[in-house]
Amino acid sequence: MPKRNDVPTSAYRLLLKNGVTFNHLASRVPYLKRLGIDCVSVSSVFDTSDAGNGRRSFDPTTLDRKSGGEQGFARLIRALENAGISLLIDINPNQIPASYENPWWRSLLEWGKDAKYAKYFDVDWSSRLSLPVLERPLVEELDNSAISLVFDTAANMLGISHAQNLYPLSPPSYATVLQGLDSELANQFREAAAKAQPSHPDQFHENLRVIYGRSSVSNRLALADHLNRLTVDISSLKKVLTEQHWILMTIADARKHLTYRHSYDSLYSVGANVEDPDVFNDFHKTALELIKLSAVSGFRVNQIDGLADPAGYLKQLRHATGSNAYIVTDKIFLNGEVQSEEWDVDGTAGYEFIAVASNVLVNHAQLPTLEQAHATVAGVERSRENHYRDAKHAILHKKLAPELNALARFLLQFSPADIDELEIRRAISETITELPVFRTYPSDRQDHYTMILQTAGITRSTLPPKIYDEFDTRYQQLSAAVMAQAVEESYRYDRGPISVDEITVFSADAKRPVEAFHTHMAQKAAMMPLGMNATSFSYATKFGEDARMRLLALTESPANWIQCVSDWRIRFAQNVKMIEGALVPHPETEWLIYQTMAAIWPPQLHLDDQKSLLAVQDELTGFVIRAIREMRKDAFWTEVNRPYEMAVADYIGSVFLDRTFLMEFADRMRPYWVAGAVNSLSQTVLKMTTPGMPVIQTGSETWDFSLSQTGAPDDAGFEKLSAQLNYAEQSPFTNLLADWHSGALKQRIITTHLRLRQQYPELFLRGDYIPLQISGIYSDHLLAFLRRNESSSCIVAVPRLPFEAVSKFQEPFMPIPAWGDTTIHVPETISSAVFHNVLTGETILPGDALLAADAMRDFSTVTLIAD
Structure with a gap:
């Protein structure tokens, strides 16, 4: 466990998206300082490009010019330095943009496997490089004059232009292109191309720039005319295309045959061979310079499971950064996984906390009732395991088929002649589909590949070690990509309740959730206490953190919720359409x-506020459309069903036109919203006080009922947060409780605990975690623990399963008299200490037994501190 003193006590997650710049981030620093933040975590500060499906891919060599470049970044660094706030930035060593703007990729297009940067990418050079850029087959694009030959004066190269993108021609093909053109310019171009070397690509383009710059206007016009005539000569244009290291193809064709490892679901991000020392050094050059300048204190490493050797990479990164850099990964733990001791990091980005917190706050006793009702509505009953398996199979064969096919072909070349490639592919598919985690590692692999090798007619002993290692690496990277997509997309949408499925694990221990929570936290305190605790906006979640807490409340009163859905489906049955023999929306989609x-319903929404109502309708419609595309049943990203989507949008529109229904909806949902608010406050306090560093997603210090695709707050949003913080700090706690809808109550709880963490950093970063026993009538509805080190102690208690207690009330406050003899048992070593309630200011002498009714008299959560 690191023993340095510069570990941050909290982090605030800021995103460079939707026009947000470094200057915007710098302007928000004073507010974050007031809130109690001492570290800012920023999404990629490097140049980004569109990678499709809402993804961004970044160039690790250049600070984001659209966000302000070096000047804007310097302003951000100065603002953070003046405030005493450190900076953590994202890096993604698993991928690089597969775009012309990336000079490494551009070199690959021009020189193929001989390119200076060829080894930087995971490319199969047994055939030409696939470029999935066409909407129509190549022959149609040629017939419609959508492809042309040009000399690009900005890049100084001959290339193919298509849809405002440029694809460089290989220097040997210049002779073919310029054939028949007799001019000084053409002759000098041919000579320069003949002498060009892949080891010096910039020199070649500099030569072309000088030649073109010195040429006469008549020679330039002659070149342009020649290229125009070749463009309309389809036969000649085809010949030029066949001489390139790449081939233009449709996205649909690329889904079947892609010659490079793409980054999860994006065809426009290519896998990087970052394990190679030269690639590692070039990829991290700029990021490591920022570390050395103390402009950056550490890294958040994304897509870690997509690397060939995560442990080896992290060892290399730690060596390059030094021991003081704070490094976390976006690793997601599934089915009881724990942090590998081989990984030289401070911990994870904290997504496992989403699972652990949700597991202890969901009502496992009544969850089956909810799931059975959902299965009945959906018209299909399957276990989570089967659903998960189906989703992984679909993604493997629809989105990652090129990698699956390539892996099968790789083994086939070492198999006996009578072995069928299809059977090998099936064995690989079945093994990955059954894998319960993202990937396996050397220590737990054992006989994992037995079925695959047997099917291929191979044994491990017959394969050269280098070949086996290559197969192993390809398999691991493919299984990680499949799992990531299964978690993010198909597996998550068509299940009920969604909130349980999106937490990324099957219940750690449904029969003993409190015990499971304590076990996890004790393990985290022992193994990775400096890792993060996150509650929202990982790529595996669909809802903001407080929206999820509302959905957990559904499990506490499922019968009432089921009746609500039934009533509303009947009410709007006349708006359900029939398209090609299918109900639209499908009953399962109605539930969704x-x-x-x-x-997501805003707590302060008024039905006469037409603008806000329309915003909610639009947000809901967009979410449901994305969902039905990914649910595989109605459509898929590559198979968009427009009539279905329009019918679903019309159905939602009819719901929002019915004001009587909306009034009824709000009235019937209010008990769930109050219980959800209690859940949210419990989750917030747990995140602030359990082992790990709390991460606050932009804007989630107040109520966060958003969807994961919703943009971050703009400057006006931060002005509101700053004004609300003034209100939260200055108002009596009882006033904030009465005005809980505003979100100022949550903001007060967060800022109070952030400042507490700054006051007692060692206690919360490295202190012991000790579960506290609870007895009495409501013992199952309370979770309590002690954080302790040599100088300080902190008792924390939060309610769980609050629906029955609060459903008749208008505020998220537990009716304490009903708790009777419910007691928190305090260890003898601190029973005589004088504790201070950080939220209410009350002084408490707990003794050896602290009654919940006494501890929670003024508020439902308890944080007591003693020196």
Whole structure:
């Protein structure tokens, strides 16, 4: 465990998206300082490009010019330095943009496997490099004059132009292109191309620039005319295309045959061979310079499981950064996984906390009732395991088929002649589909590949070690990509309740959730206490953190919720359409519509506020459309069903036109919203006080009922947060409780605990975690623990399963008299200490037994501190 003193006590997650710049981030620093933040975590500060499906891919060599470049970044660094706030930035060593703007990729297009940067990418050079850029087959694009030959004066190269993108021609093909053109310019171009060397690509383009710059206007016009005539000569243009290291193809064709490892679901991000020392050094050059300048204190490493050797990479990164850099990964733990001791990091980005917190706050006793009702509505009953398996199979064969096919072909070349490639592919598919985690590692691999090798007619002993290692690496990277997509997309949408499925694990221990929580936290305190605790906006979640807490409340009163859905489906049955023999929306989609409405409905929304109502309708519609595309049943990203989507949008529109229904909806959902608010406050306090560094997603210090695709707050949003912080700090706690809808109550709880963490950093970063026993009538509805080190102690208690207690009330406050003899048992070593309630200011002498009714008299969560 690191023993340095510069570990941050909290982090605030800021995103460079939707026009947000470094200057915007710098302007928000004073507010973050007031809030109690001492570290800012920023999404990629490097140049980004569109990678499709809402993804961004970044160039690790250049600070983001659209966000302000070096000047804007310097302003951000100065603002953070003046405030005493450190900076953590994202890096993604698993991928590089597969775009012309990336000079490494551009070199690959021009020189193929001989390119200076060829080894930087994971490319199969047994055939030409696939470029999935066409909407129509190549022959149609040629017939429609959508492809042309040009000399690009900005890049100083001959290339193919298509849809405002440029694809460089290989220097040997210049002779073919310029054939028949007799001019000084053409002759000098041919000579320069003949002498060009892949080891010096910039020199070649500099030569072309000088030649073109010195040429006469008549020679330039002659070249342009020649290229124009070749463009309309389809036969000649085809010949030029066949001489390139790449081939233009449709996205659909690329899904079947892609010659490079792409980054999860993006065809426009290519896998990087970052394990190679030269690639590692070039990829991290700029980021490591920022570390050395103390402009950056550490890294958040994304897509770690996509690397060939995560442990080896992290060892290399730690060696390059030094021991003081703070490094976390976006590793997601599934089915009881724990942090590998081989990984030289401070911990993870904290997504496992989403699972652990949700697991202890969901009502496992009544969850089956909810799931059975959902299965009945959906018209299909399957276990989570089967659903998960189906989703992984679909993604493997629809989105990652090129990698699956390539892996099968790789083994086939070492197999006996009578072995069928299809059987090898099936064995690989079945093994990955059954894998319960993202990937396996050397220590737990054992006989994992037995079925695959047997099917291929191979044994491990017959394969050269280098060949086996290559197969192993390809398999691991493919299994990680499949799992990531299964978690993010198909597996998550068509299940009920969504909130349980999106937490990325099957219940750690449904029969003993409190014990499971304590076990996890004790393990984290022992193994990775400096890792993060996150509650929102990982790529595996669909809802903001407080929306999820509302959905957990559904499990506490499932019968009432089921009746609500039934009533509303009947009410709007006349708006359901029939398209090609299918109900639209499908009953399962109707459930999703009402469930999502319950999750995201703003607590202060007035039905006469037409603008805000329309915003909610638009947000809901967009979410449901994305969902039905990914649910595989109605459509898929590559198979968009427009009539279905329009019918679903019309159905949602009819729901929002019915004001009587909306009034009824709000009235029937209010008990869930109050219980959800209690859940949210419990989750917030747990995140602030359990082992790990709390991460606050932009804007989630107040109520966060958003969807994961929603943009971050703009400057006006931060002005509101700053004004609300003034209100939260200055108002009596009882006033904030009465005005809980505003979110100022949550902001007060967060800022109070952030300042507490700054006051007692060692206690919360490295202190012991000790579960506290609870007895009495409501013992199952309370979770309590002690944080302790040599100088300080902190008792924390939060309610769980609050629906029954609060459903008749208008505020998220537990009716304490009903708790009777419910008691928190305090260890003898601190029973005589004088504790201070950090939220209410009350002084408490707990003794050896602290009654919940006494501890929670003024508020439902308890944080007591003693020196």
